Amino acid sequence: MPELEKNFARIIENETAGDPMCEGVKWTHRTLASLSEALEKQGSPVCADVVKQLLARHHFVKRKMQKSRTRTTVNNRNEQFEKIAALKAEYEAAGNPIFSIDTKKKEFLGDLARAGEVYTTEAIKTLDHDYPSWATGRVIPHGIYDVLNNRGHINLGLSCDTATFACDSFARYWSRHGRRAYPQATSMLWLCDGGGSNSSSHYVFKEALQKLADRLGMPIRVAHYPPYCSKYNPIEHRLFCHLTRAWQGVVFHALDIVKRLARQTHTSTGLRVTVDVIKKAYQTGQKVAHDFKQTMRIAFDDELPKWNYTALPTQGSQIAELFTG
Numbered sequence: 001m002p003e004l005e006k007n008f009a010r011i012i013e014n015e016t017a018g019d020p021m022c023e024g025v026k027w028t029h030r031t032l033a034s035l036s037e038a039l040e041k042q043g044s045p046v047c048a049d050v051v052k053q054l055l056a057r058h059h060f061v062k063r064k065m066q067k068s069r070t071r072t073t074v075n076n077r078n079e080q081f082e083k084i085a086a087l088k089a090e091y092e093a094a095g096n097p098i099f100s101i102d103t104k105k106k107e108f109l110g111d112l113a114r115a116g117e118v119y120t121t122e123a124i125k126t127l128d129h130d131y132p133s134w135a136t137g138r139v140i141p142h143g144i145y146d147v148l149n150n151r152g153h154i155n156l157g158l159s160c161d162t163a164t165f166a167c168d169s170f171a172r173y174w175s176r177h178g179r180r181a182y183p184q185a186t187s188m189l190w191l192c193d194g195g196g197s198n199s200s201s202h203y204v205f206k207e208a209l210q211k212l213a214d215r216l217g218m219p220i221r222v223a224h225y226p227p228y229c230s231k232y233n234p235i236e237h238r239l240f241c242h243l244t245r246a247w248q249g250v251v252f253h254a255l256d257i258v259k260r261l262a263r264q265t266h267t268s269t270g271l272r273v274t275v276d277v278i279k280k281a282y283q284t285g286q287k288v289a290h291d292f293k294q295t296m297r298i299a300f301d302d303e304l305p306k307w308n309y310t311a312l313p314t315q316g317s318q319i320a321e322l323f324t325g
Contacts, residue, residue: 007042008054011035028060077226080307084191084223088147091189091221097182098147100191100235101170101198103161104154104243108135109252116248126251139258141243142169142278145235146181147191152239152273153177154262156255159282163205166197167212172276174216187219193230200224200307203288206298213297213311224307242267 012028012035030038032048035055039046046054055061091098112130127134140157142165155169182188192198198205213220225233246265252258255277265273301308 004039004044004046005054007039007044008035008051009058011038011042012055012058012060072228074226074228076304077229080223080226080304081229081232083304083308084225087189087221087223088191091187092148094186095182096185096187096189097178098189098191099170099178100145100147100233100238101166102143102193102230102233102235102240103166103196104141104143104240106161107139107141107247107252107258108132109137109139109255109258110135111251111253114247114249114251116250118249124249124251137255139252139255140165141262142166142197143235143239143243144170144173144178145239146178147234147238149181150238150270150272151177151181152235152243152265152271154243154273154275155278156258156262156275157278157280157282158255159278159280160284161197162282162284162286163197163199163202163208164286165278165280165282166205167208168280169278171212171215172278176276177274185218187221189221189223191233191235192222192224193233194224194227194307195230198222198224203292204286206296206309206311207288207292209311210292210296210298213313217313219313220311222309222311226307238271239265239273242271243273 012030032051032055035051036046036048039051088098108130111127112135113126114130118124132138137158140159140161142155142157142161144153144155146152153173155172157165157169159165190198192200194200209220209222230236242265243262246261247258250257250261259275259277262273262275265271297312297314299310299312301310
């Protein structure tokens with residue numbers, strides 16, 4: 001065994017690369033078979049399983065790359081995370097709802113291949129290319145995750161991901177589920193990413209949010225995660241990852257398949273998901289009303305106002321008939 005260890009160390013030393021920025025990170029491009037062959041040439045013939053054990057003994061484990069580093073330094077990143085934590089504690093203590101909100105990447109309908117594997121009795125055959133132009137339709141999954149109750153809701157839009165769609169999606173959810181779960185709510189907190197249909201920098205989202213606050217007759221407090229931090233938004237790891245697992249390897253021949261599998265999404269820790277479909281058509285490229293900035297009832301925080309603000313309902317507004325299109 002000492003001779004085997006010596007030969008292995010000699011081979012791996014010449015075939016190891018390292019990270020110049022981190023002394024402990026090393027890797028080798030050699031396969032188990034090629035290392036086994038090299039050891040045999042050194043007079044230490046062993047099978048691939050023994051080579052795997054030798055690699056583990058020298059702390060070489062097969063790993064995937066982690067996309068966790070950013071090239072950009074975001075000012076006030078930690079301050080915003082601390083603010084979000086304080087807001088969550090405040091709303092939870094008051095019994096007011098906390099919603100994590102985001103749009104998942106669009107899915108295409110039709111006989112197109114999709115990532116993932118499922119147990120089947122026969123091979124699943126699809127078109128040889130998955131061009132979007134060959135799709136029979138597309139689905140925009142907009143998600144609302146109830147942080148306090150561990151409940152998820154997915155609205156499947158059939159048009160475009162716009163600010164109006166995002167707010168209509170929440171109105172649909174609130175009228176059918178949210179209001180019943182929080183009958184005594186006096187305010188709500190939204191945790192959002194900084195881009196997309198709920199962009200922190202676009203007034204078109206704030207205008208849609210203002211209209212929604214008027215419809216609900218309730219203040220909507222918004223806290224955006226800093227740029228490049230969307231993976232910290234609870235919906236990503238508490239709802240969307242499980243939804244991806246439920247959908248993987250399944251051909252979306254029809255909308256009903258997407259809806260049924262989304263509704264079946266659950267976890268052992270109690271997550272349950274409700275699903276709806278929004279057929280209304282939305283237009284991209286919408287602009288805010290010319291006088292919105294003068295008349296809006298958006299109250300920006302003194303601290304980090306670009307990421308933190310509240311849409312206040314117009315005085316005397318009533319809860320209107322919610323979106324049913």
